[in-house]
Amino acid sequence: ARTGDPEVVFGAGKTPAQTVTLLRRLHELHPQRAVLATRCGTDTTTLAARELSGAAIDEVGGTIAVGPLPTPRGRVAVVVAGTSDLPVARECVTTVEVYGAMADLIVDVGVAGLHRLLARRERIEQADAVVVIAGMDGALPSVVGGLVRVPVVAVPTSVGYGAAFGGVAALLTMLNACAPGVSVVNIDNGYGGAVVAARIARQTAPLTAR
Amino acid sequence: ARTGDPEVVFGAGKTPAQTVTLLRRLHELHPQRAVLATRCGTDTTTLAARELSGAAIDEVGGTIAVGPLPTPRGRVAVVVAGTSDLPVARECVTTVEVYGAMADLIVDVGVAGLHRLLARRERIEQADAVVVIAGMDGALPSVVGGLVRVPVVAVPTSVGYGAAFGGVAALLTMLNACAPGVSVVNIDNGYGGAVVAARIARQTAPLTAR
Amino acid sequence: ARTGDPEVVFGAGKTPAQTVTLLRRLHELHPQRAVLATRCGTDTTTLAARELSGAAIDEVGGTIAVGPLPTPRGRVAVVVAGTSDLPVARECVTTVEVYGAMADLIVDVGVAGLHRLLARRERIEQADAVVVIAGMDGALPSVVGGLVRVPVVAVPTSVGYGAAFGGVAALLTMLNACAPGVSVVNIDNGYGGAVVAARIARQTAPLTAR
Amino acid sequence: ARTGDPEVVFGAGKTPAQTVTLLRRLHELHPQRAVLATRCGTDTTTLAARELSGAAIDEVGGTIAVGPLPTPRGRVAVVVAGTSDLPVARECVTTVEVYGAMADLIVDVGVAGLHRLLARRERIEQADAVVVIAGMDGALPSVVGGLVRVPVVAVPTSVGYGAAFGGVAALLTMLNACAPGVSVVNIDNGYGGAVVAARIARQTAPLTAR
Amino acid sequence: ARTGDPEVVFGAGKTPAQTVTLLRRLHELHPQRAVLATRCGTDTTTLAARELSGAAIDEVGGTIAVGPLPTPRGRVAVVVAGTSDLPVARECVTTVEVYGAMADLIVDVGVAGLHRLLARRERIEQADAVVVIAGMDGALPSVVGGLVRVPVVAVPTSVGYGAAFGGVAALLTMLNACAPGVSVVNIDNGYGGAVVAARIARQTAPLTAR
Amino acid sequence: ARTGDPEVVFGAGKTPAQTVTLLRRLHELHPQRAVLATRCGTDTTTLAARELSGAAIDEVGGTIAVGPLPTPRGRVAVVVAGTSDLPVARECVTTVEVYGAMADLIVDVGVAGLHRLLARRERIEQADAVVVIAGMDGALPSVVGGLVRVPVVAVPTSVGYGAAFGGVAALLTMLNACAPGVSVVNIDNGYGGAVVAARIARQTAPLTAR
Amino acid sequence: ARTGDPEVVFGAGKTPAQTVTLLRRLHELHPQRAVLATRCGTDTTTLAARELSGAAIDEVGGTIAVGPLPTPRGRVAVVVAGTSDLPVARECVTTVEVYGAMADLIVDVGVAGLHRLLARRERIEQADAVVVIAGMDGALPSVVGGLVRVPVVAVPTSVGYGAAFGGVAALLTMLNACAPGVSVVNIDNGYGGAVVAARIARQTAPLTAR
Amino acid sequence: ARTGDPEVVFGAGKTPAQTVTLLRRLHELHPQRAVLATRCGTDTTTLAARELSGAAIDEVGGTIAVGPLPTPRGRVAVVVAGTSDLPVARECVTTVEVYGAMADLIVDVGVAGLHRLLARRERIEQADAVVVIAGMDGALPSVVGGLVRVPVVAVPTSVGYGAAFGGVAALLTMLNACAPGVSVVNIDNGYGGAVVAARIARQTAPLTAR
Ligand SMILES: Nc1ncnc2c1ncn2[C@@H]1O[C@H](COP(=O)(O)O)[C@@H](O)[C@H]1O
Ligand SMILES: Nc1ncnc2c1ncn2[C@@H]1O[C@H](COP(=O)(O)O)[C@@H](O)[C@H]1O
Ligand SMILES: Nc1ncnc2c1ncn2[C@@H]1O[C@H](COP(=O)(O)O)[C@@H](O)[C@H]1O
Ligand SMILES: Nc1ncnc2c1ncn2[C@@H]1O[C@H](COP(=O)(O)O)[C@@H](O)[C@H]1O
Ligand SMILES: [Mg+2]
Ligand SMILES: [Mg+2]
Ligand SMILES: [Mg+2]
Ligand SMILES: [Mg+2]
Ligand SMILES: [Mg+2]
Ligand SMILES: [Mg+2]
Ligand SMILES: [Mg+2]
Ligand SMILES: [Mg+2]
Known part of the structure; x- marks a missing residue:
């Protein structure tokens, strides 16, 4: 089925606190599906590592994902x-x-x-x-x-x-x-x-x- | 199944005769599936109308298709x-x-x-x-x-x-x-x-x- | 009536002191109508907050306005x-x-x-x-x-x-x-x-x- | 009152016949207000001069206006x-x-x-x-x-x-x-x-x- | 040995007559080694075919060579x-x-x-x-x-x-x-x-x- | 008379020491005519003020001139x-x-x-x-x-x-x-x-x- | 002395008749000093040769000068x-x-x-x-x-x-x-x-x- | 003989440690022929000077070569x-x-x-x-x-x-x-x-x- 797209935060130009707060709020709204932030610097990934337990963080790619990944298709x-x-x-x-x-x-x-x-x-x-x-x-x-x-x-x-x-x-x-x-x-x-x-x-x- | 792509002739920079000849040859090689020429000027579409019986010609789009279209999917x-x-x-x-x-x-x-x-x-x-x-x-x-x-x-x-x-x-x-x-x-x-x-x-x- | 335009300071490339001094001088010359500075960094808005009492400061927009706004038309x-x-x-x-x-x-x-x-x-x-x-x-x-x-x-x-x-x-x-x-x-x-x-x-x- | 804008034909890339036909049709739809064509070459203005009686034609500006001009404001x-x-x-x-x-x-x-x-x-x-x-x-x-x-x-x-x-x-x-x-x-x-x-x-x- | 480079005429922007005359003159000066003209249109290659006997002409490449090719090295x-x-x-x-x-x-x-x-x-x-x-x-x-x-x-x-x-x-x-x-x-x-x-x-x- | 041009140092991309040393050396070679450095940052003008006595320094223009100016003509x-x-x-x-x-x-x-x-x-x-x-x-x-x-x-x-x-x-x-x-x-x-x-x-x- | 500049016609985008007429009129106004047209095509230079007696015409340079040249200085x-x-x-x-x-x-x-x-x-x-x-x-x-x-x-x-x-x-x-x-x-x-x-x-x- | 090219590390965007480690590993693999790193900043050349004994370092050119140079030809x-x-x-x-x-x-x-x-x-x-x-x-x-x-x-x-x-x-x-x-x-x-x-x-x- 055509489920809706996930929520995504564009981290560039946001403070670490702004990004982390946004992610937490979105995760609370959509607990059943991962929400994502991209273009996060190390300041942001570091803060996320501390504050968002269970987040999947990729320092090289600058991404933070919170919540369960959907079952993959294709x-x-x-x-x-x-x-x-x-x-x-x-x-x-x-x-x-x-x-x-x-x-x-x-x-x-x-x-x-x-x-x-x-x-x-x-x-x-x-x-x-x-x-x-x-x-x-x-x-x-x-x-x-x-x-x-x-x-x-x-x-x-x-x-x-x-x-x-x-x-x-x-x-x-x-x-x-x-x-x-x-x-x-x-x-x-x-x-x-x-x-x-x-x-x-x-x-x-x-x-x-x- | 992954059928092969059709043969396509890029008509720009070719003479009408060259394009029509190429189309005829490709159609003989692939009689069961339409072959296509794009970017054909009116000189070329006019020649094709005369020489390629059954060709589907679009003057506005500059295309010439010869042979049966595949059954569409999607x-x-x-x-x-x-x-x-x-x-x-x-x-x-x-x-x-x-x-x-x-x-x-x-x-x-x-x-x-x-x-x-x-x-x-x-x-x-x-x-x-x-x-x-x-x-x-x-x-x-x-x-x-x-x-x-x-x-x-x-x-x-x-x-x-x-x-x-x-x-x-x-x-x-x-x-x-x-x-x-x-x-x-x-x-x-x-x-x-x-x-x-x-x-x-x-x-x-x-x-x-x- | 076609009243004159307000005085405006272009803050980029000026030191905080230069911009604040210019604003104060212009305000003294035109006390009845707001004067404006644009493209001010936080150094400048901070100095203005301290030194220009009554200034309307917008950190996000980088503007400082001093003096009463004109009655709006349109x-x-x-x-x-x-x-x-x-x-x-x-x-x-x-x-x-x-x-x-x-x-x-x-x-x-x-x-x-x-x-x-x-x-x-x-x-x-x-x-x-x-x-x-x-x-x-x-x-x-x-x-x-x-x-x-x-x-x-x-x-x-x-x-x-x-x-x-x-x-x-x-x-x-x-x-x-x-x-x-x-x-x-x-x-x-x-x-x-x-x-x-x-x-x-x-x-x-x-x-x-x- | 805010009356609607006039109808305008963009003459470039249209044949003289297409532009003149469009103008005639639009004029019939909006007889009380001039309709306009811009970017008309001399082929088009010549045809318009012959076929659209009362048209205001400007060869230098490449424009053709058909119908009465509105009373000007401003x-x-x-x-x-x-x-x-x-x-x-x-x-x-x-x-x-x-x-x-x-x-x-x-x-x-x-x-x-x-x-x-x-x-x-x-x-x-x-x-x-x-x-x-x-x-x-x-x-x-x-x-x-x-x-x-x-x-x-x-x-x-x-x-x-x-x-x-x-x-x-x-x-x-x-x-x-x-x-x-x-x-x-x-x-x-x-x-x-x-x-x-x-x-x-x-x-x-x-x-x-x- | 480091023999000199051949003489080359740049045919673009020259009349057919100018190019052919230049080639003939250069060939007379350097009869032992091919001289070359590039960027020749069909007007020029046609004239060359008529007037420069023995010229090696390539219509597609737009080149005319007059005189014997050097023995190739490499x-x-x-x-x-x-x-x-x-x-x-x-x-x-x-x-x-x-x-x-x-x-x-x-x-x-x-x-x-x-x-x-x-x-x-x-x-x-x-x-x-x-x-x-x-x-x-x-x-x-x-x-x-x-x-x-x-x-x-x-x-x-x-x-x-x-x-x-x-x-x-x-x-x-x-x-x-x-x-x-x-x-x-x-x-x-x-x-x-x-x-x-x-x-x-x-x-x-x-x-x-x- | 067509006297020679003055010596000029392009200060950009040079260390303060390099520029000052160059100016001193050029001044010794040409004591009778001013030598010039352009595109000098404040590091360089500061060093020059200390080390090159009599230099004419312009911080805003980024220039340092050492030696007597020629008598102006025109x-x-x-x-x-x-x-x-x-x-x-x-x-x-x-x-x-x-x-x-x-x-x-x-x-x-x-x-x-x-x-x-x-x-x-x-x-x-x-x-x-x-x-x-x-x-x-x-x-x-x-x-x-x-x-x-x-x-x-x-x-x-x-x-x-x-x-x-x-x-x-x-x-x-x-x-x-x-x-x-x-x-x-x-x-x-x-x-x-x-x-x-x-x-x-x-x-x-x-x-x-x- | 600082005599005035000559009158100059920019021939590009003008018809031969327009350029020649302009030159004639300017020459009548300034008979003592050459007037100039630049960027003239061969149509224009041909017309000028016929109609402007005594004009100095340069086909290669696309220029037409009418009237006596000033005595050169420098x-x-x-x-x-x-x-x-x-x-x-x-x-x-x-x-x-x-x-x-x-x-x-x-x-x-x-x-x-x-x-x-x-x-x-x-x-x-x-x-x-x-x-x-x-x-x-x-x-x-x-x-x-x-x-x-x-x-x-x-x-x-x-x-x-x-x-x-x-x-x-x-x-x-x-x-x-x-x-x-x-x-x-x-x-x-x-x-x-x-x-x-x-x-x-x-x-x-x-x-x-x- | 056509021997293989040397191994080259592109130092830009690599940490000093990454570049030095790569050079050491490549040198061990190819001890008989110099390996090279280019675009190295002073951090990297400084680390190399300390850690890669015998390296030929050029601070101005940003290069580090480790191992014997080949006998030059040409x-x-x-x-x-x-x-x-x-x-x-x-x-x-x-x-x-x-x-x-x-x-x-x-x-x-x-x-x-x-x-x-x-x-x-x-x-x-x-x-x-x-x-x-x-x-x-x-x-x-x-x-x-x-x-x-x-x-x-x-x-x-x-x-x-x-x-x-x-x-x-x-x-x-x-x-x-x-x-x-x-x-x-x-x-x-x-x-x-x-x-x-x-x-x-x-x-x-x-x-x-x-
Ligand atoms: N309109 C087009 N724009 C870009 N590429 C085209 C177009 N039409 C055909 N082609 C490509 O041109 C190839 C054929 O080029 P040619 O052998 O010159 O006829 C085809 O395989 C197509 O991939
Ligand atoms: N943000 C802005 N962007 C472009 N021009 C501006 C801006 N703010 C002020 N100006 C212009 O800058 C002039 C004042 O420049 P200055 O005298 O350098 O402060 C004003 O009269 C405005 O026309
Ligand atoms: N000279 C012009 N430049 C840009 N847009 C134009 C011009 N003349 C007409 N148009 C626009 O083109 C639209 C009509 O385009 P068309 O339907 O192709 O005739 C009009 O609604 C105008 O907004
Ligand atoms: N200064 C340079 N500019 C462009 N390419 C370079 C340069 N130095 C090394 N390379 C290339 O970069 C490759 C190695 O890239 P890397 O694996 O990222 O170290 C070598 O095989 C070279 O072809
Ligand atoms: Mg938008
Ligand atoms: Mg390729
Ligand atoms: Mg200006
Ligand atoms: Mg659109
Ligand atoms: Mg040159
Ligand atoms: Mg050079
Ligand atoms: Mg202007
Ligand atoms: Mg690639």
Whole structure:
């Protein structure tokens, strides 16, 4: 059934106290389903660790989840070019789970070392939707898009310097991906990529039914 | 089952003869499933009308389809801001059908006349995926994204002038859509939006099964 | 009558002492009408609280007003997409009042949750001019412009990240608003939007006279 | 009373026949109030001259108005930097009149010849709203904004070459106008500037009442 | 030995007569070594075919070479993403040969169909330098750069539309290529890529000597 | 006579010790003519005040001059829009003097308050060259260029926010100045504007000789 | 003495008849001093050749001068990188002469063939002002600025393709010229560069007097 | 022989401990060949100095090399415009050596002082490949490219301010270099320029063999 989306707090630009208070209040309103905060700095995760017992905290991804995760439906592969893209990837994984799908994180498969990507090909093909996260040249979604038939959501990251222009180079690459079936979300928007992919995964018929 | 994608010819930069020849050859190779050409000018559609008997030709959308459409699975709503966006919308509709889903075209529901959009709300909510096509301010996907729970694929168009910058303004609006669940393809890429949405619709479980 | 505009100090790039001294001097020159400082940091508002007795200080909006407000003529609705836009909105409200009009602040009515906006529709329609403040996709003025007949002044904010480009995405959206009757001021320029709207409101004939 | 806005056809991208047919149909629906088409090429104005008897046609401004103009309320000064900006200025003047205000066109008062502008100062000060139209450096609204107290709507034009970037230079100048009370519409958007200014002029109390 | 570079005429912006006359004069001055014209339209190639007996003319690449090619030293692989990139690729191949190296043209190996690229891997690895030519996402050099150890010169092309921005997207991708050993020349500059690669190939020691 | 230019140290990116040491060494090499450092922070000016006896230090302009100024030839008017542009203006004045011309600083004459500018018109007309310094809209050089007949060098500043883009808006305005006789240097480059203007002033014939 | 500037018609966007009529009228008003039209296409120059007896017409530069040139004062060197920059250079030369200085045109001295430039060094050093015209990399003013002590006015041209961005690359190079004493005018603005340089040359004291 | 490339750690975004640990582990795996870390801050170089005995540390270039350098093959000239470009230049020199070629560093030969460059001409001509590093106008590669016949790799740096746009101006200059044989890497990418040049140098036949 189309259950409602979870409540999500955007932690950037809020004080630790504001975020933690918001999470507690939302959790009280929705005790049966995890609520989420993203873009939390260490000040906020530290406060949450102290004050929100049972919270699932990811310092690298900057996320705090409070309350039970929904039973997952469908599977999202989160395919990541390099280790520097990990914060975005972890935000993505947590969001996928809070939105009710299973997440399979596959890291360090950038296109400059093709064998590492090809070695994970089968695992990626088992997903109902794929999120591809890459910075610098942002070339990975073009390659993955040529390997799979399920929708690919590309997330450009701000990793890089100079003519990477804070993720613009990767964003443009992805918008021009020569493989069809690729759509794109905002730079560093692991959350947005996850929402799209989790919705796809949740509504996908099981393989046996297709 | 994961059937293969159809063959598609990119008509831009090809002579009418080249495109028609390619379509004929591909149709002979794949007689059981429609092959498609996009971005065809009137020279090409005119030649196709004469030489490819039974071709389904759309002058406005610039598409030519040869061969039987697959039995559709799932439904894609194609929601369009203004009549100037129609060429992109028609490319999108034809592609959705060639890729094996049902397309429901809903035109002239730009955000400046909200009542027209709200009047189609129920019809849009019946889709398994929504493609939203808009130029100028590109505001429509943000509004539609707040109304539905299925994935929204936004297609910016080059309609507009001055600070529309050939579709860049609409593209940026869509990448920053404040509703989650929206992803974006290239400017005027009705084809790309359709491929993503059709894949989602095809793999979606029927409403009864969800 | 066309009374002169109030004196305004641009606090950015001035030391707290400079701003407070300027305000005191201007207030002595114009004791009968409020003088204003905008873009004041907490150092400056703290100093002002101590040294300028009777000053009206808004920490969130970064404004300091000294002296009596003029009797308001006309009404400006200040319509705000999200709570992150509040600093710009508060600068706007204070400036409207110092420029001699009434301000009605309506917050958290972004286009992704249309029902919240539509619920305030009547209240917005009572204004003589509307300022619409939004960041990220900047879509709100296009929607509001389709609902009202009075001039709409759009203020893009730098709220957002990645392809929001510090407010450029919202600025472009607003310049391309598909509803007519919308004009735009600089990014984060709540002051500028207020001056335009207050001038319109002050010179507008009362509803009974139109 | 707040009567509805006139019907307006956007002629760009329509065939002459489409525009003329639309105008005729709209005029039949609204015989008591002028309907307008903008951005009409000479093909369209020629056809309109032949087929729409009594139409008011402006070849330079690319406009066609059919039906009686409303009785004007309030006055809009349309202040224009150079003769190359005339097409935008004429679109603006016609639109002001169709929207129900009086238009006073003042041409060739660019900032490089300040005496010409200052010689028209009194005439400009009699307006209820001012539209300032300029290309290249777009400096004129900053100067006019320092001379008048009514709202100034700035329209950048694409006049210029090289680093004028098709009107972007003028647009940025105007967004940064150092005089307060200036707001901006899209490049070459004489129509949009007119709608804002006419709405202000129409709702402005007569001078005697202020 | 470091022999001088060949004489090259830049045909763009020259009349057919000017280009043909220049080529004839240069050939008379340097009868022992081919002289080259690039960026020639069909008017120019047609005139050259008539007037310059023995000229090697490539209509697709827009090149005209007059005089004997030097004996080649070293080998350059010219790896091309799609058939639309062929004009740039042919300009590149001819230039490599006129500059004195052997060219091996490998077309239609874009990253969306990885198997086609991997099937040519050995052939590419035999080169002393690789030129990679791609438009749209420009992702190919990142992948090729991860496969070979010789210098890779990347040539972005203007193939694409919308956010391809006339080759800018591909250019940025290539400047950010995550494989080291990749350098870049201007958009559509098949000539420039060839000069760099041919110089490398000519000065490379034979495999037996390394 | 064409005497050599003075030695100038660019203080940005140098430690205080490096700058002071360089100045001392250059002063010993050129004791008869002032040497200059620009873009010095307060750390550097403080150290210089202690260690370089007789140095002429300007904290606001960030300059340090050591040694006797040359006898001035000719006069440069330095015309400045607002007080926020003062750091650039002071760098300019000092550089003019070190390069051997007289500088006349005229501040706070932005185009939004035209009377202040016109009140200084005669003084400006006495100069052999004019440097105009302005941020935000950068409109001042267009106006000044229409008032004087000597060369105008425009210096855009990074003063402003939002669509000022760190001085880009002002730079474009100036490149498109509709008054002829205006040329432009880099953003915030008071030094560069001064070198051009001082060279002009020095080589200009005295008024009596023209 | 400071004689007034000549009258100049901007031919772009005017019909041949309009330009020729304007020139005739201006010549009648100012028979003792040449009047000028720039940016004239061949239609206009052809009409002028027929109708304006005694006009000095330059087809390459697109200029028409009517009436006697003023006696020249001072000398301007017009230094040009390549032959493709010639239209801009010729507009510059004619304007210098109409503005009353002597012009010395030096072509084909781009920085890639340094010996050609160095061979003209003495000739360039005899000028009172130097205009440097270059497209593509725009590197020439940086080099010339290091060779001479008189003011250098740099004119970027739109010659080039791809990342030349219609002259933007050359413009940026020139704004960042590492030699001081260089100022810049708009892309392709040979007229503007000439006005600045001619003014400098006219007011410069003769060498014997310096 | 084509030995494998060395292992390289990208120090940016890693903690000192992470970088030092990675270097130690890689050195243990490859004791016979130097491993390298780039973009290390002083925290990291300080820790490395204490913990990695025998490491070759360059604070200015931000590099740490551990293990024996390979015997160099071929020579790379590293030609640098100004002393502010030194950090990029030193990263380049170290990388050339770790990649197995000889590096010859030539500093402070910017195009504004041509004699200094020409005085090193012979030394530069002895190299098998040239890396040219420059910021601001980025003009140096155009000049060097006109002097030598071996491949030139241009590295733009972020040195400069205002319209230098963090290295974009220099990047564009280099992509448009009017001398052929120049290719470009990312802004500040001394590492990337070195990898390309070292590969060329290593595979180049000795002068005696050419
Ligand atoms: N309108 C379109 N926009 C973008 N890509 C397209 C479009 N139509 C077709 N394509 C892609 O172009 C490929 C065929 O290109 P070609 O071989 O040049 O005909 C197909 O596989 C599609 O992925
Ligand atoms: N927040 C603001 N944004 C833009 N301009 C402002 C703002 N606040 C004040 N100003 C302008 O700054 C002027 C005063 O500047 P100053 O003399 O530097 O304090 C006022 O006349 C206003 O026009
Ligand atoms: N010159 C113009 N610039 C921008 N928008 C315009 C212009 N002229 C008409 N419009 C808008 O276009 C709408 C009609 O578009 P259409 O239905 O395509 O004719 C009108 O309601 C106007 O708001
Ligand atoms: N300064 C640099 N600029 C760009 N890429 C670099 C730089 N230094 C190292 N790299 C690349 O970064 C890779 C290692 O990244 P990491 O695994 O994050 O340490 C190496 O294989 C190099 O290709
Ligand atoms: Mg990648
Ligand atoms: Mg819309
Ligand atoms: Mg909004
Ligand atoms: Mg103007
Ligand atoms: Mg590719
Ligand atoms: Mg100004
Ligand atoms: Mg040059
Ligand atoms: Mg340089």
